[in-house]
Amino acid sequence: MAQPNADQYFVPTHSKAPILASVALFTLMIGVASWLNGAGWGKWTFFVGVAAMIAVLFYWFSAVVRESLAGHYNRQVDVSFRMGMIWFIFSEVMFFAAFFGALFYARFFALPWLGGEGDGVMTNALLWDGYTAAWPTAGPGQVGGQFQTIPAWGLPLANTLILLTSGVTLTIAHHALKANARGQVLLWLGLTVVLGLLFLFFQAEEYIHAYRDLNLTLGSGIYGSTFFMLTGFHGAHVLLGTIMLAVMWARVAKGHFTPDNHFAFEAAAWYWHFVDVVWLALFLFVYVL
CATH class of the missing domain: 1.20.120.80 (Cytochrome c oxidase, subunit III, four-helix bundle)
Known part of the structure; x- marks a missing residue:
């Protein structure tokens, strides 16, 4: 891929990370709200949401690091x-x-x-x-x-x-x-x-x-x-x-x-x-x- 010059702004390819992060955050918040209100499944839903969010962030930031190292910025x-x-x-x-x-x-x-x-x-x-x-x-x-x-x-x-x-x-x-x-x-x-x-x-x-x-x-x-x-x-x-x-x-x-x-x-x-x-x-x- 050609390196961007001073007048070009790098636009990344379409990513699934934003929608996956939204789903993970929604799961996390449903879990913590249910946990605080005494639902037995809330605790595990919360931890599933946390794990999913960590995975999405790792995937997302890894892509940014790869783009940076490739000289796209x-x-x-x-x-x-x-x-x-x-x-x-x-x-x-x-x-x-x-x-x-x-x-x-x-x-x-x-x-x-x-x-x-x-x-x-x-x-x-x-x-x-x-x-x-x-x-x-x-x-x-x-x-x-x-x-x-x-x-x-x-x-x-x-x-x-x-x-x-x-x-x-x-x-x-x-x-x-x-x-x-x-x-x-x-x-x-x-x-x-x-x-x-x-x-x-x-x-x-x-x-x-x-x-x-x-x-x-x-x-x-x-x-x-x-x-x-x-x-x-x-x-x-x-x-x-x-x-x-x-x-x-x-x-x-x-x-x-x-x-x-x-x-x-x-x-x-x-x-x-x-x-x-x-x-x-x-x-x-x-x-x-």
Whole structure:
């Protein structure tokens, strides 16, 4: 196939990947919704959907990698990839903004109102007389029972240092790639992947401790809900970012990138730095304040 020039935009052949991804996502969502509503078949449907989605993504991204290695992409295509990644990360910013917004509203608006401040005086006196609007809270009636919070200066601080360090090692790996030092890239990028896995291990330990020893669960009122929604979704993003960086490590090992042509690596790095920034906000507003 002829190589595209600066005025040509590569148009791939028709692919079954989009429709297969739609079917996989539909199966996944039907499964998780049914599972949460107590259907016995929901759990297995969910895992079938997850497996199908992983298979489709592997097939789809493999095709993109093959096209890139074949030299089908020019500067125009590279710009479109960059714009696509920017908009994707922006959508992720809005995703987390919604959860941070829920935390802000619950803490600074709903909680004082339930505690009898402003227009909530009558509500407090008639329905929850004596309720103290102190954060963290399980809400009036102590939904989910009494619980304890996780100190910010234990595992959360350790995980903060781990993620900050991983951002440094990834930046070093990127500079090594620009210098065409593949051995250094593999070393520092591999260390970044290990740090990502270490973060996930400590977060799992934190969750086990919270459920088993502190009675802090998803059912622990508004605090439990916002805590696990924010930290849980962030953990899922760390897992995704770790997988992306592991794939980049394998591609570097195969010699797929050059100092001037490595946007896939850059995209994974952008995503990882985004995950780092979200954690810093999460550590401050969920654990410290």
